[in-house]
Amino acid sequence: MSIKPYGVAVTDAIASGQLAKLKAAEAAAEAHLKEYGDIPTLLALLKVEIAKLQAHKKG
Secondary structure, three states, X not given: OOOOOOXXXXXXXXXXXXXXXXXXXXXXXXXXXXXXXXXXXXXXHHHHXXXXXXXXXXO
16 A cells, blocks of 8 residues: 555554554655655745845845
């Protein structure tokens, strides 16, 4: 089974209580991290840079 490692899929796997679904969700999340990195951290960095540029343009 192939799942996308998004919140709903992960929470559904947790709620299922089925080991196979939990392991599939874990594998998908690990593969996503390996391919794309830590998106939430990168998004936070992007927001900081956007705020800096916007503040600079205002001043």
